[in-house]
Amino acid sequence: MDSEDEEETTIPLSQRPEWSDVQPLPQDDGPNPVVPIAYTDEFRETMDYFRAVFHKDERSPRALDLTAQVIRLNAANYTVWHFRRLILDSLQCDLQEELDFIDGMSSNNYKNYQIWHHRRWVAEKLGNIATTSELKFTEKVLFLDPKNYHAWSHRQWALQALGGWEGELKFCEELLEDDIFNNSAWNQRYFVITKSPLLGGLQNMRDSELSYCTEAILKNPENESPWRYLRGLYKGDNEAFVKSPAISGVCTRVLEKNRHCVFALCLLLDLLCYGFQPTPDLIEMLRNESSSNLDPKFSNLVCSMLEKADPMRGRYWTWRRDNLPSHVC
Amino acid sequence: MTGVVWICKKTLGYILNCQSYDGGFGLSPGLESHGGATYCAIATLKLMGYITDDPVSKRPKCSVIDLPSVVEWSLQKQMPNGGFQGRANKASDTCYSFWVGGSLKLLGAHHFIDQEALRCFLFTCQFKYGGFSKWPGEFPDLYHAYYGFCGFSLLEEPGLAPVCFELGITEKAATHSLRTLY
Numbered sequence: 001m002d003s004e005d006e007e008e009t010t011i012p013l014s015q016r017p018e019w020s021d022v023q024p025l026p027q028d029d030g031p032n033p034v035v036p037i038a039y040t041d042e043f044r045e046t047m048d049y050f051r052a053v054f055h056k057d058e059r060s061p062r063a064l065d066l067t068a069q070v071i072r073l074n075a076a077n078y079t080v081w082h083f084r085r086l087i088l089d090s091l092q093c094d095l096q097e098e099l100d101f102i103d104g105m106s107s108n109n110y111k112n113y114q115i116w117h118h119r120r121w122v123a124e125k126l127g128n129i130a131t132t133s134e135l136k137f138t139e140k141v142l143f144l145d146p147k148n149y150h151a152w153s154h155r156q157w158a159l160q161a162l163g164g165w166e167g168e169l170k171f172c173e174e175l176l177e178d179d180i181f182n183n184s185a186w187n188q189r190y191f192v193i194t195k196s197p198l199l200g201g202l203q204n205m206r207d208s209e210l211s212y213c214t215e216a217i218l219k220n221p222e223n224e225s226p227w228r229y230l231r232g233l234y235k236g237d238n239e240a241f242v243k244s245p246a247i248s249g250v251c252t253r254v255l256e257k258n259r260h261c262v263f264a265l266c267l268l269l270d271l272l273c274y275g276f277q278p279t280p281d282l283i284e285m286l287r288n289e290s291s292s293n294l295d296p297k298f299s300n301l302v303c304s305m306l307e308k309a310d311p312m313r314g315r316y317w318t319w320r321r322d323n324l325p326s327h328v329c
Numbered sequence: 330m331t332g333v334v335w336i337c338k339k340t341l342g343y344i345l346n347c348q349s350y351d352g353g354f355g356l357s358p359g360l361e362s363h364g365g366a367t368y369c370a371i372a373t374l375k376l377m378g379y380i381t382d383d384p385v386s387k388r389p390k391c392s393v394i395d396l397p398s399v400v401e402w403s404l405q406k407q408m409p410n411g412g413f414q415g416r417a418n419k420a421s422d423t424c425y426s427f428w429v430g431g432s433l434k435l436l437g438a439h440h441f442i443d444q445e446a447l448r449c450f451l452f453t454c455q456f457k458y459g460g461f462s463k464w465p466g467e468f469p470d471l472y473h474a475y476y477g478f479c480g481f482s483l484l485e486e487p488g489l490a491p492v493c494f495e496l497g498i499t500e501k502a503a504t505h506s507l508r509t510l511y
Binding site for chain 2: 156181195223225232311315
């Protein structure tokens with residue numbers, strides 16, 4: 001239906017016999033257009049014919065072809081995409097073919113909102129038969145741009161609407177192997193362990209995920225993502241957070257090697273705010289580092305270290321120190 | 330329940346579900362925290378009245394979202410080069426001076442920003458013939474120019490009008506709009 005005939009695209013619509021019955025409708029810019037756009041002849045003509053079929057509400061194969069031509073000229077024209085959907089519905093078109101059409105439109109357009117919306121519309125109508133294609137498509141896009149927000153959004157939608165969770169944790173792992181700093185992949189990992197119907201939920205996954213992100217932290221302690229992930233594993237469960245030897249263990253191990261690791265100090269401060277009691281060893285390790293600081297309150301010491309280690313946010317760490325809960329040691 | 334109250338409650342519920350495990354907000358529940366999404370969340374809550382200024386502490390109060398973690402997430406988005414990134418481990422970009430800086434302003438935490446560093450970054454993004462680009466060395470565009478200016482207004486650059494951050498327009502324009510509406 002949308003097959004491209006090279007010769008056809010160069011013949012103006014006004015000279016094509018199959019369009020001879022249509023009176024093209026020019027754009028109404030009003031009597032004194034401000035900053036009128038210098039459209040090419042091809043663009044103006046294609047839009048004039050589109051306006052004609054749009055206003056007639058003609059839902060025909062030739063109208064469908066025309067929407068494809070307009071989309072090629074301007075893939076962000078949401079009016080045309082909308083009309084295309086009306087035609088697809090009216091003509092009961094093969095939506096698998098429509099997915100092929102979208103595939104063709106996608107390269108160089110991986111950040112186009114209208115294409116992704118259209119793809120979701122088509123996939124939703126197709127249902128489960130689109131599960132594999134949608135995961136494959138987003139995988140392809142993410143291979144080219146591992147942080148493409150549209151692709152991740154579509155992928156999360158597809159998993160929840162169409163399924164296919166089996167390989168998702170592995171998928172995250174592969175992306176993280178490529179780039180341990182990819183925050184999108186970490187986010188997806190959190191999404192999988194909390195939402196996948198196959199893994200038993202966050203509580204069930206917590207221990208194995210603790211090991212995973214600890215390993216990542218130790219490899220690159222300056223990587224913000226696994227630290228946030230680690231904290232996220234205990235979201236809504238501050239009691240377990242404070243009691244977890246693994247969490248304080250990570251802080252200690254990192255601080256042993258680098259007393260200035262901001263994320264370790266920050267997590268330690270968090271622990272303290274929830275009532276964590278540091279071991280004498282930990283206290284001594286940090287006091288030795290900051291021998292000029294004689295403040296008996298350990299949390300004050302941690303805040304001072306943060307002010308020094310993270311001067312950009314110095315005022316914030318000072319404020320934290322001045323607003324610590326009273327029970328904090 | 331009136332229609333408006335119902336809409337606000339439903340919107341609030343959606344926004345709450347968009348707060349991620351790291352404190353920032355994503356565009357939909359489950360999606361990665363993003364500076365633009367975080368701004369939309371905070372500004373919407375401000376416009377609906379769920380974030381109110383507490384005259385006693387001079388700090389906004391909001392009992393519905395995890396305020397400390399969104400403040401910390403936002404502050405952490407300021408990079409060593411002084412600019413703000415939109416997501417963790419991504420490059421800083423002029424426009425996030427508004428999206429993230431503006432969020433911090435609405436949360437009463439903008440004084441924690443390293444203002445001098447942000448100012449320096451913004452100047453590196455200024456094109457030699459005017460306007461701002463997302464990164465140093467690129468051609469400018471209206472969008473980054475506008476939000477670059479908003480960033481400077483946040484820093485109280487002399488000669489720039491104050492901005493109403495929940496609407497993203499000047500205070501003067503915001504007041505004028507309200508007067509026109511009512």
